[in-house]
Amino acid sequence: MTDQKDLTGAVIVVTGASSGFGRGSALKLASLGARVVVIARRGDMLDGLVTEITAAGGAAIAVPGDVSDPADIARLATAAIERFGRIDVWVNNVGIGALGLFWDIPIEDHARVIDVNLKGLIFGAHAAIRQFIAQGQGTLVNVGSIDSEVPLAYQASYAASKAAVLGLSRSLNEDLKLAGHDAIKVGTIMPWAVDTPWWTHAANYSGHAPRMAAMDDPQIVIDAIVAACTDPKEEQPVGPKAHASNLSHHIFPDLTERLSARIAQSEMAKASPLAATSGSIHVSQADGLIIDGGIRERMKREDAARA
Template sequence: MRLPLAAGLLATATLAGCATSTHLSRSELSRVAGRTYVIVGASSGFGRGAALRLGELRANVVLAARRTDALEEVAVKIRATGGQALVMTTDIAEPDQVKALADAATRQFGRIDVWMNIAGVGAAGKFWDVPVADYSRIVDVNLKGVIYGSHVALRRFLAQGSGTLVNMGSVESEIPLAYHATYAATKAGVLSLGRALNEEIRHAGQARTIKVATVMPWAVDTPFFTHTANYSGHADRMVMMDGPEKVVQALVWVSLHPREELPVGWKAQMASTGHHLFPDLTERISANIHRAELAKGSAVAPTAGSVHQPMAEGRDVEGGVRARMKAEDARLRDKPKP
């Protein structure tokens, strides 16, 4: 029997208040030094932020993405702060390139301690308005690419007896969001992949030393929104957007304290818990909110974004989305009433 709505909302708020703290002490942070991290998707957003932070902590950081020049920028900053960096131009959707990435990391640093699959692409718009070619590429990168990276990483971890695999999911791994249908489907696949892999690792008798974690952020202000394909007619946006520093901190934390699923922050935790309690209601509310937010976005022409080819724009950790949203909201407030 379902809880009454008021009781369910109270339970959701209570659980959200218990969201996992990802703060690390100085002694914990010191454990990063000398460890080797492979970061797929290190040219911008979460991947760039994690790479820079790990470099500050004296890690060996292997930087992978399609944009070589952006990776070289990150490598220079890492070396300047005392870390070591290796640049490997990689398209995660190409399994041969993923294997070459792992081989290069092992040659350079001897082993891989943590592998992070962070690269991702998306598309906004009504499902039937987005070209099938874009959807195919989204699946290639977000799901098949994570499978390729996970396969290579786990083979290395099993051979050396330890390692942590971190895959980037989303709150959309749990709550499929209207107008992000295929993106949400791939992120749900990433979550299921992680759950299944942890069971196989347990059966292999390696569960104490080899872990698979899925990190699930709320909507975050990164260049993802600049890079996303968009056929909605409006710039994509989401209410109560987080800053990227929260997720960067969570990525470092989970590399030392791996857990199967990590919703990042109270909003992601509340959404996840709410969906467990009231799945249909949560999906309807989320869809209505996203539709309303899209309607507020600036007008944009149809674009494939960086789905098929990398873009020069959007090279930082932060994406400037919150500033854009603030300007859009101001224009709507100042718009004359009919």
């Protein structure tokens, strides 16, 4: 596959598809003619997504499940193959967060972040690449973060998990080359902070509502994910801010980390108070079935109140 027209008829698995990047990517891919297979914990919400896709003339199936459970990932791969006969692209769009100073966040929340963001991604990658080897080709798209390169204060376990995502992608590409599987590609998407429901679903022990400077619109990340399905890059920062941050960290790592920490601290000071919460990282919520998280609008109200 070399361009978006080649997505017609492609079978694409999208994890974390009930909201944010996953939902937006599934809708866009289906509109381009791909047959999509989606998974998330909120099965009833996935049914609504499938209904929306099929009503528009697309093809989709839903597999409710938790990506941190390897049995659920196995069911996902099996369902895709039984229904469509193969898997052309697997989009590992998994990501939850726990915000706050590292020691203020309960250890079970840190553990859950690693279970989903790293182990869930490994389970998906393992299922995908084994199928790709059996087929002789395929593309794995791992959704990381600019935190994969530039760690951010108040997001320690999230940053650690996303650094591991990039490390996994790099290592997988080496393995595949050594084994001669040149038709199997692995790419990593690295967005800046993006306005999606991720922020309100995250566990939060910072004492403040989540926010970050100059948030990007989710559409640029959705477009990058779709583009990576046919042209994956091992490292793909998304948007000018992610590119600038990535470049700066390669040249001036210590300075870039100090600046990013100050930005995070400054933004936290501007935010509204918020009681400690585990968010939806352990138990899914019924709300937030959207692509845009509405964080930028809240930030405008907070900034106006301070003016």
